[in-house]
Each structure stands twice: as structure tokens, then as C-alpha cells.
Amino acid sequence: MKRSLFILLFLILQQAYAQQQIKGTIVNGADLAALENASIVLLDSDSIMRYFTRADQQGKFQWNTIKSGNYIAIVSYPKFEIYSQSITVADKPLQLDSIKINSQSNLLEEVVVNQRIPIKIKGDTIEYDAGSFETEKNAKLEDLLRRLPGLTVSATGEITAQGKSVSKVFIDGEEFFGYDPKIAIRNVRADAVDKVQVYERKSEEAELTGIDDGVRLQTVNVVLKEEARKGIFGNADANIGTHNLFDANLFAAKFNKTERIGLTGNWNNMGNTGDASRIRMNNQIIGDPMYKNAGINYDNNFLQRKLQLNSSYNFNNRSLDNESESFRTQTLNNGITQETTQESRTRSDNKNNNLRAQVRYRIDSLSNLNIQLNGGIGSSASENISRSSTTRNAAFLANDFDRNNSGERNNENIDLRVDFRRRLNKNGRSINLHMNTHVDNSRATDLVDELTNYYDSLGMLNRSVLVDQTRLTDNKSNRLSGAINFSEPLSKQMNLTVGYSINSSSRTALINAYNNTDNGTVSVLDSLYSQNQLDAAINNGFDVNLSYNTEKVNINVSTKATYRYQELTDTYRDINLDRNFWQNNINANINYRISNSRNLTLGYQNNANVPSFAQLQPLQPPTNDLFRQLGNPDLKRETNNALNLNFNKFSLMNASSFNINASTNFTNNAIVNRSIIDSSGRTTTSFVNIQDFVNWNARINSNYTKPIFNGLVQFGPFAALNFDNNYQYINGELNRANNTNGNLGINANKQSSKGVDFNFNLSLGLNNEANSIQRELDNTAFRSSSNADLKYFLPYKFSLTQVIFYSYTGKTKVFPEPIQQFYMNLELTRKLLKSESLLLSLKAFDVFNSFNNINRSSSNGSFSETQQELLSQYLMVGLKWDFNKNLGKKND
Template identity: 25%
Template sequence: MKQLFLPILTALLLLAASASAQREAARITGSLTDRVNREPLPNAAVALLSAQDSAVLFTTVADGKGAFSFRSTPPGRYVLSVTYLGYTPLARNIRVDDTTRLLALGTLALLRKGVNLQEVEIVEEKPPITIKEDTIEFNAGSFKVRENALVEDLLKKLPGIQVEKDGTIKANGETVKRVLVDGKPFFGDDPKMSTRNLPADVIDKIQLIDRKSDQAQFTGIPDGETEKALNLTIKPDRKKGVFGRASVGYGSDGRFSVQGNANRFRNTQQLAVVASGNNVNNTGFGGSGGRGVMMNNANSEGLMRNWIGGINYSDNLAKGLRLSSSYFLNDLRRENEKRVEGETRLSTDSSRFTNNLNGSLNGTTNHRLNMRMEYDIDSFHSLIVTPHVAWNTGNAYSENQNTTLLNKDTLNTGRSLTRSSSNTPNLSGSALFRKKFDKKGRTFSTNLTFGAGGSDVESINQSRTAYYEQNAVSEVDTIDQKVTQRNRSNNLGLRMSYTEPVLNDRYLELNYGYNYNFSSSDRRTFNRSKPGEGYDEPDDSLTNSFSNVYSNHQAGLSLMTQRLRYHYTLGMNVQFNSLNSENLTKHNEIRQSTVNVSPLAHFNYNFSAKKRLRAAYRGQTKQPTLEQLQPVPDNSNPLFIKEGNPDLRPSFSNNVNISYNAYNQESMRSFFAAMNGSFVLNQIVNATSLTNDGRQVTRPVNVNGSYNLSAFVVNGFSMNQGQDRRTAINTNTNLTYSREVSFLNGRQNFTNTLNLTQGANFNYSYKELFDIAAGGSVNYNRARFSVDKRNNTDYFNFGLSLDFNINLPLGFIIGADVDYTANTGRSEGYNLQYTLMNGFVSKSLFSKKQGQLRFQVYDLLNQNVSVNRTVSGNYIEDVESRVLRQYFMLSFSYFLNSFGGKASRVVGGAPPPPM
């Protein structure tokens, strides 16, 4: 297979090189002036479009004297398009012959808007990238994708955008947390629901947004709260019909995959229905006819069967009233096997080793209902209500075999079995009311948040553990128990904010917040009074009823300054915390009060529309969980016992973020750099105690001295190398340094961890013939321990990937993706090298290519594995999990594109599909 793969790759590269050499490039020059006064027009946008399909091939910007040039233009027919603010766009047909070396267009005069145009031809020219205040807008038609591609495939073509194997989207190194469709939520906040369902050819624009908070959008005053979001706008002609896809596949070893979706967009109304099922480890919606070969299941732990269904509906119900809602159902079953080896260094010459074999079978059913209602009461008042309902049920079964060694001597061996069932309902939501006053900048808002939920869990714990002395069994401990745990939680929050303009371009904000959280836990443990009969004997030592009330008052004052190029916020927050924990079983109570004072600072500076610097500081309080507070041991695994600590105090983190972003619209080059720091007071960590017979007991405690520092740089650029040829390159560098505090048998240890990753990926496409994506990464990890230097460890991870597709005559497409992974510095048996290779061949069917037959193979070399290492405190753990191995599948897909009316041809956009 390797002997076959390398010649194919070499042939593809030679084909690209020979295609580039077939035509000599020419230089095109010209200058732009005002038609009336003959003054130059600096910074005008100039583009070369394909005369065949109006796709944007080259872009540039005129210099200070209005001059422009295209240096390397291959022979062909083009449309020269010029746009300038306040002037009527200009278009001119030009031709570059094989013998042309220089095409001088001379002076081109533009008319101010309102002038009689007569001989000037007007087109709707769409540049590939447009930069606005907080938005980078990509014209989808400027980035070619193959037939029936998904939005996810389109995103991979955009400079500065990365799509991970699991579908996670990163823009300039930051994770995109929200994807909107025409400005509205699509199946809640899960980005993959839109990127893996919507076809690429219905998208008009992709807008990368630094999305402000709802409060800042209403007042127009930046508050420093932003998140990366994508907004997908639908082409107007695609809002007059129904589109979607359906596919069914069956393969070897009983593997199957079925999925379908249907979408209808009409004016402001959105209706989408999705459904899928598979047993090939696809947790969402995978590519079926797009660029991706398989279904993003590489290295997923265990074997999964998944059923999914959902409906999304959005519309403007009345003037100023907008509704977005969705219901989602997910039924997942996962079967897994794990081999775990861990080492705990006790001293310079002593280590404890744990070997664990685990088999598990888990099933969960999840219902989610999301809704967002926005009501603009009038130009001064608005209301946003967002209720959420979730209900989870689950069943779990696991078996464990454990062995613990002290150096080479056996301390214990054991087997355990756990069965459990759970029911977890949850209701939450918020209501935000906002008011503007007549005086600009004077606003008032109040936000009410609420939540109610809990869980009911019933489990059976059975185990038999043998303890050794001098390699002989000294004691056998048997556990056979039933545990019921009932948790409940209710929370209510209120935040009010008032802004007042002071001086010039300055605003004063006063805010007050109150939060109340009540949680309770009732844990009951029962033994069998007689073997083989029911669990009827209460175990008082493992039974406890516990309640916890946490509340806080927060008050803040900040001054916000907004100028043309920059804006900043300086303020101070004071938070009063109260914690009241009551042990209802033992009739004792713990009360705590803390005060946190933290400054608040945000600074944004715009060097230009394309360069931006941001800096921010924020303090944040985090409360201990109910499980961490409840003083009852969890002995579901008798060798790893977890205890709660009702004396825990809230932690407080100080977070600093600095970032710089630059985007060159002409060269389509992006640069992003960021540094982040976090220092935590009263951090909650697990203190570990090891008994002489090999048990491990953990108990959460508060510590100081931990921190985390990180920096990353992302550099991306796209190159047009001729008509219908495009190259995109992205590099990323990540550096993380952290210090963790841990305790082992009462002894404090500091673990300093360094992680350095360098990655790069490359995309090249040539006309409709083929496209290639290649990438690589090197990851270095170093851990240093303060107590025992023998624990110090260094290890590497290496990764290479290749993905290519080739269009053949008669509607055939072949493609493959290859991922190579190598690990070094691990425990014996975990330094693995493996190659995951997938491939497919597909055939378009029917006259309009609405059908597709595909044969695909997953893990062609049958080498897929999953290996992970964790370093924490003075403990190192290596885990190997069961994964999906080789299978073959034959599938059929049908693409529905039913649109009413005739789609208009737009210059710079993708042509409409044949009807």
C-alpha cells in the first residue's frame, strides 16, 4: 500500500507543477482617477474575475497615486472590476494572450454616484474578503468547493480558519463557540449542527464576528464581553424552496449509517429537520459527498451506536418579535475497553504501580429544548427571554480488574462490578430587559437568571479485593452494596446595570448583582442482611444527607471611554460570598464568609480596520461542587476511594488576556498572536493518601501557588496562482507553561509542565481536477517535579496528515485521507506508531447529479489505536482504549435542491445549480 500511495502523491504534485508551467504569466497595470477632476483614487479595490463563471481570481488595492498591477496573470479572458466608496463600480472585459507579457490599461476614470453612466457597465462585484469594524466577511462564491460539499468543507478553504477532526472550528487560534444562520441560532449553540448539515452552495457570505454581549449590542457601549462567532447568510434565491440530503449505507461487520436533513428558508422563516443513526462512531453528522472522506471518527474511544433527531424553527412572528427554537434528541450507546498503567513515585527509590483492565457499556438518552425570544417593544425598550430544558437518562455497566504493586511486590488484586441508572432533569433560562433613555448613552438593564434541576442515581457496587503481605494473601475484602443518591439544586440570579454619559465619549456604569444557589444531596447505602436476598440493611457509615446554600452580592463601578481608534474600561468589583453547609445526618453546620475585591480592565486599540490590539483582566469566583463538599466516602471502586470536604472555600482566579490580530485583505493573509495568564487563589485540588495495603484515598483541599501561562501564534495566507488555482497555508505555534500543586501522604509537591506544539497545514486546489490538504505537527511535553526528580519526564507526539480528492470523467471521484501518529517517551508498550488510512470512490448519478453511489473503506491498514498520557502531581498514567477498526461500506446519497423561480447570476458568487 505504501508503494502505491507514494507514486499517486508524486503524480499529483507533478500534475500541479506541469499545469502551472503550461502557461506563461503576464503583468497587468493601470491607474484610477476621478473622471471630473482627474484626481487619483488611492486604496480603490481592484479585482480580476473569471469571464466564465465570475469567480474572483485575483484582488489588489490601488496605491496612494491610484496605480495598481497584477504581476502573474496566466492567459485567459477576465473581467476587471473596480470599486471605490462614493463612486459607481467599473467593469471591463480584458483578454490575456499566450504571447502577452505586459497589458497596460492606462488611466481608468470612475464616476461619482449620481452621474449619468451611459457607456459604463455596472456589475455587482463581490470581493473575496471584506473587513468591517468587528467582522471579517468572506464571499462564499470566491472559494471553490466540489459538488454537494458541506459548509464545513467550505470553511476549510478560508484563510485563518481551521476545522479539527471532531468538527471544532478555530478562527485565528480561537474556538468559535457559536454559528448563526442569517443571524439566528441554528439548533441551539452547537456549531456542528449547521456546518455539518447545510450545503456549501446555499451560502452567500460567511461572517467571522467578534460578537459583543447582548447588553453591548443594545447600548453600543463595549463592555469587553466578546466571543468568536460565525454568521452564515443564505443566498436570496435559496430562500424559495427546499434543500437537503439523505443517505443510507451498509458495510462489513454489520456497520451501518443513515442520515437525512431537510431545510426550508423563506424570507425570515427557517425550518430544518435532521435525523441520523449509525454504529461507526459518528456522534453527529458526517460528510457524505463533501471533501471529507469518512465521518470524523478517528481515534474515538470505544464502539458507539448513535441515534439523533431534531427540529429547528425560527421566524419573525410580528413586528419586532423574533423567535428561535429547537428540539434535539440523542440516544447514544458506547462499549469500551481500557488498559491503564499508572506510576506514583513515593520516594527516590520507591514507586507504586497500578494496572487496570476496564470494560464498560454505557447508554444515555438526552432531550434538549432551546428557545430564544427577542421582542423590541419600541426603539427604547427590548426584552430577551431564553428558556432551556434538558432531560437525561442513562444506564452504565462496568467491570474492573486491578493490581497494585509496590516496586515489584504485589499489594493487592481485585475485581469489581458496577451497575447504575440515572435520571437528570434540568430547567434553566434568563430574561433580559433593556431600556434606553432620550439622552444618548443613558441606559438601564436588568437580567434575571434561574435554574432548577437535580439527579436521581441508583447503583449496585460489588467487589472482591485480596490484600497481600510478603506476596501472600493476608485479607480478602468483599463489598456488595446498593447506593441511592438524590441531588437537587435551585438557583436564582439578578443583575442590574445603569450607564450614564460623562464628559466626552465617556460612560459611567454602576452594576449590582445577587446570586442564590441551594443544593442538597441525600446519599443512602444498603447492604444485604442475607446473601442472595435484597439490599435491606442500611450502612450508616456511608449514608449522609447534606444541604448547601451559597449566595453572593456583587457591586461594581467602571468608567468606559470610547474613541475613534480605541476604547477602554477601568473599574472595580467587590463580591461578598456566604456559604452555609449543613450536615443533616450528623446535625452540624459550617458557615463561611469571604470577600473578593478585583479590578476590571479592558483595552482595545484599532491601528486600522485591519490591525487590532486587545488586553483584558478579569477576576472570577468558582464554588466547590456538591460532590466535593459532601463528607461521605465514595467506595464504588474500593481501591480508589473519594471523600468530600465540607470545609472547602471558593476559589478565585485572576485572568489576563492580551491579543493582536492583523488581516491583509489584498494578500488574504492573517496573523494572530495571544498571551493568556491565570493565577488561582484557594484552588481546589485532590490531596491523595496511600495506605499500606494499596488503597488510594483522595480528598479535595484548597491550595495556593498554582498558575497557568500560555501563548500562541497563528499565521495564515492564501495565494491565487492563476485561474481556478488556489493555495492556502496555515501555521500555528502553541506554548503552555503551568504549575500545579498536589499532596501525597501530606507532602506538598509542585509540578511544572511545559507543552510546546508546532503545526502547519497546506491546501492546494487546481480547477475542478483535484485538491490536496496536507499537515503536520510536533508536540513536546516536559514535566518537572519538586519532590522527586526521578518523576521528571519528557515525551513527544508527532502527527502527519494528507487528504486528497481527484475528479475523474463520467462523474467518478476518488479520494483518501491518511493520518500518521507516533508517540515517544511513554511506558513500555505505549510508544506506538500507527497510520490511519481511509479511502473512497464515488459515482454521480442522474442527469442533474442529484444522486451519488459511494464505496469507502475505513482503516485500510487496520492499524487504528488510541493512546493517551496524563501527568498530574507525582502521578503518570498511560491509557490505551478500544477503537473502531477496519470496515468497508457501500452507500447511496440523494441531494434535494428544489427552488422556485430563476436564480439570478451574481458576479463574484458561485453560479446556481442546474434546475
């Protein structure tokens, strides 16, 4: 590992050498007057911008560190001709003669020059020019996103943009395999991309109704080149390995202007969802898994682009046979601790079919219709065999518990949404009608065999409880909602929307728990574990939304007042409840475009959350004898107030980006769980409002990205600070828990397909925990994480990829030993064929068999440590074929 890091550092440092200085002056060709602020750009042989600067008051410009090579210098100045010149940077400083450019008024012919700017800010959208960022041949969209300032892509494919997690990835404004955005970033070719746009969009509900709900979703939209919107492309790969491992993947797509068809398929026994043998991923195999997946995506426009269809279907089958061990300790009051150890074996098999379709129809120039249909059918089977024991103060046995359960489930759901929008006059007055219905049904049969033994203070068996049942579950729910909204422009900058909505929902939950008998007689219904529940709710809401938009400022304020009536009955428990609540939601967002390169966003949200049926009902049916959940019919609503701020800045002169986002949230009258554990280890839990204290938290994150070493490396430090102040109950006592987390780190990325390419991430952090009770458990722990993947380009089309991961989790008062995790993966590849589209690979995972699979977690006075059956060291041989027919190729 040290050797690899040394090589990485050496390769970065060597870029500082073989560099020279360039000087020059820009003047008016007519009178030789200096042209202040003239733009000077150096492009490499691939027309990718490498250097950028501006002339000073004397028209002079200077670069001090220009890497040797051939370049094209382009000089531009408003209302002057565009000047270009080929230059060669060798082994000595270069002094250019005075560059004379002429005013366009003196030109006899019109000159048209296309100049590429790598980053632009358009309102609240950040736009990257894909051609300005170099990637390897046959690279995918994922590789391109790693190169863009302000964006990061984790080893598992999660995207972060300007410090926020990306929830949607669009291709030309449309979802492509919307059920899994990773499919798009791992398969769309980087050389087919023209631009990448990053922005925050409103929720789908707000976009369709015009009423802002305060939800903002970080979104990436990939704009394809015009010539890349027609053609066939995809890839297929197969891998086999030791321990009978295999992984097969197929992706194929056909683009034809407006029509897009995509197919995907995965099959592996490694547990991951597609492309399981990726060398970058943490490929520890848990238990004995099997995963199958097949999907299709179809998009097209019909009726002269009046009708748009976006649809997808997906089938997946995931099964797992696993063994695990866990240890959990809970700190109770009066110096008492409770320790639980468990060994378990689980089996599961889940099958799901999901269909998604959206139709957008432009009826005429004034009317639009939007229809969305989502549906799913699924089934599952499971088995759980486990044994656990609980002690007090690591000395006195409180109980032991044996379980042998199995079950089968079937479910189906369908959701239909219709939105109609019509413009009523030329000034922009419009009406929006909305209807939504959702139906969800599930059935289950569970065989339950559980034995609980309780012991007295001397460790003698006190009593035993046997639960031997067949439980039949039948749940049905449906929801119907509608809304009407009117929008009226008050001026050119201001718009008002008012609306009314109604929502009706009902649900039946039937659980018949029959005690099994040995003599084969009719089973008897056990009312304690059974349920015959009906709940219903009606919401009536009024909405007001006011927006103000100028070139610099966008302001949006909305408020919604909702009256909710809900009732619940359960004939098995003689429960008959009805409650009513007022809910108020206020959302305000201000976006201020300070300049073309700086943007500031402020947001405020206020909302009220009413207690759920599960929290209100006096008693829920238990699942085993060790746990009871009580409700609280007297619960009140809780209110949340949230503030958030985001600032981003881009410098076009050095292609750097800076982003900072901060948020804070306050919850009054918070609904929290109050659990009490008795001397036998039984837990009884209920819900209460915290009326005298406020739960709150604060977050701040920042990151900075800048190209260094002549743009060869994207370098980015980042920092984060989180604080939580929460009031929770520990065994019936109110505890104030303060948690502070600080984190510092750096990212570095190089992709030039020469020498060594790399992605590197290093993070260092501290975690401090402080409590108002049980202060002896207050703790400060250090943690760190680093991962790097280095790709060495070798002769004869060979390459070697090295993935290194290391993490350290410090010791705590409960766990006095720290956890260190380390693994290294290697992949040797050879490109075949003239097009280099065929790739042969040999992969070695966890070369030193050093990965530690212990996981720890803590919450509200409870600390747990788990360890699972795991395979981390294995070898695989694979063959991958990238195919591309016409995609991205311009016609003559």
C-alpha cells in the same frame, strides 16, 4: 503514502508553470497624467477575484505569474469612472496599452459598478465575501469555511478562527440547531452564503445585563443571500457495510423569509454522533455502539417582526458495550512505584430529551422583553464488571479489586430566564431587570458488589473488605436569582452601568446505602457510604461597568464585589458548617482598530474563586474501599489574574491574514488536591491552599494564511508555545512541575474541482517535563501529526478521495517504546443525474488494517496506558441525495 504525498507535491508545483506576465499603465484620459495607486483587479469567468495590484507613481502595474486563461480586468480610482476590459492570457507576455479612464465630472451619465472585496474588517468583525472563494458544486458551509484565510475546520467539525476555538455558529444572527453547531456547517449549502462574519462576542449574561464579565466567545455568523432565504433544501444518505455496519442520516430545511424549519435524524451502529461514515473522520469503532438522534429547529417572526421565536427539540439515545484494558503506574516517594492493571467490561444506555426556546418581544420603541426556557428529561442504565490488581515496585502485590456494579438513573431539569429592558429617555438612559430560576432533580438506584483484598509485604492475604449494597440516591437543587441594572450615557463616547444582584441556591443530596443480606431480612443502613446533606448559599453583589467607544478605540472596564454566605449540614455525619467569603472580579478590555486591516485587543481579568461544598465538608461518602475523600473546612479562596492579547492583520492586496494571540494566568493561594497512598494502595485525598507559591502558565499562538499559485491554494503556517508552572502534591510531597510544549506546522487547502483538491495539515512538536522531585522522570519527547485528504477528479463524473493520517508520540522514561498510528481511508464516488445531486459511494476504512489503538496520558506523577476493543478496517456502500428547491435561485 509516499506516492500520495509525491502526487500532492507534483500537483502543487505544476501550478507554477503555464503562467505569463502582464504589464500596463493607468492614466487620466484628459491629460494623460499617471494615476498612482489605481486599483487593478482580474476576475475569472465566474467573476471571482484572482489577482489584485495597485499602480506605482508612474501609473504602471505588473503581474509576473498569471495563469493562462480568460479574465476581466477592472480598474478603479477615486472619483473616476470604473473601467473594464476582457483579456486573454496565452503563451506569451501581455503588454496592455495605456488604459485611459475619465473623471466622473466629465461623465454624462451615472455609472454604478459593484466591486467585490474578498475580506473586510469592520470594527472587531472580520467579514469574508463568500463569492470570492471557490468551492465545489453542491459543497456545504464546512467546505467554504476551510477556504477562508484564518479559519480551519478539523475532520470532526471543530472550527478554529484566528487561533481560537469557535463556540457558536449563527445563521443570519440566529442559532440554527443550537445544541449542535456542526449541523449547520455540514448541511447549509455554500452557494447560499453571501458573507461569513467572525468576531468575539460577550457572554450571553453580559449581553443581557450590560455588565461585562470578561468572557469572550469566538463566533461565526453566516449571512445568507437574499434569494437563499426562501426555499427547501437538505440531504439524505444511507450506508451499509461489512460487520453488519450501517449509517443513515436525514436533514431537511424549509426557509421562507423569516420562518425557518429544520429536521434532522441519525441512526448508526458506529458510535459517532451523526454522519458517522464520513470519510474524513477517524472512524475507529469502539466496542459495540448504537446511536439514535432526532431533532427539530423552528425560527420565526410574528406581529410585524415584533416577536422573534427561536426554538429546538432534540432526542438522542446512545448505548455502548465495551471491553478495555489499562495499565497505570504512579511514582511515589522514596523510590517506590505503584502499578495497577485492569480489565473491564462496561455497558451503558443513555436517553435524553432536550427543549430550548427563546422569545424576544419588542413591546414598543422603548421596551424589550427576552424569555429563555431550557428543559430536559433523561434516563440511563449502566453495568460495570472489572478486575484490577496493584503491585509495589512491580514485585509485591498490594491489593486486588473485583467489581460487579449496575445502576439506573432518571433526571429532569428546567431553566427559566426573563430579562426586561427599557429606555428611560432620549439620551440612552435605560434599566434592565433580570430573573432566573433553575430546578434540577435526579434519582438513582445502584447495585454495588465489590470485593477488595489487601496483602502484606510478603504477598500474603491480610484482610478482605466486601461491599454488597443497594444505594438509593435522591438529589434536588434549585436556584433563584435576580438583578437590576441602570445604564447612563455620560457623553457620546462614554457609558456607565451600575447594578445589584442577588442569588439564592439550595441543594439536598440523599444517599441511603443499605447492606444486602443473604437471609432476606431488612437491610441495614451503612452510614459510612450514606449521606443526608443540605447545603445553601446566598450571594449579594454590586456591579459597575464603564465603557468608552470611539471610531478607533473601544474600552470596557467592569468590577463586581460579591458577598457569599454558605452553610452545609449532614445529619448522618453530624456536620454543621457555615462560611462567608468576599469575591472580587475585575475585567478590562481594550480594542484598538489600528487601521481598516489591523486590529489589536488587550484584556485583563481578576477573579476570586471560593471553595465548593465538596472541598469544605470533612468527609464525603466513599464509593469503594480503595478511595477516601476528606474535605478541609479551613480552605481559603484562591485568586486568578489573567492577561490576554490578540492581534490580527489582513492584506487586501494579497488576501493574506496574520494572527497572534497570547495569554498568561497566575493563581495565588491555589486550591489543589493532596493525595496520600498508603502501603496497601488505598488513596486518601483532601484539599489544601498553596500559600507560598504561585501556579502560572503562558500561551502564545500564531498563524499566517496566504493564497499561493494564483490564489489556487490557501497556504498557512502556524506555531504555538505553551508553558505551565504548577505546584501539586505527589503522595503528600509538594512537587513543582514545569511543562513546555512547542509546536510548528502548516496547512494547505485547494478546492477548484479540477485535477486534485486537497486539505493538508502537518504538525511537529516537542514536549519537555521537569519536576522538583523525582527528577529521574524528567523527559523530552518528540511528537508529530499529519493528515491529508486528497480528492482526484476522474472522467465520467467519478472521483476518488484518499484520507491519510499519521502520528508519532515519542518514548518516555516510563514508556520506553514510542507510539505510531497510521491509517488510510479511500472513497470512490460517482455523481448521478443531470444535476449531480445523487452520489453513489464505495468506502474503505483503514485499508491496511494498521491503526494502533494504544492511548497514553500523564498527570502529576501518574502515567496510564489504555487499549480498547476496536474495529478499524471495514467497507461501506452508500447513496446520498442532495435536494434543493428554489433555494438560492433569483426570481426573473
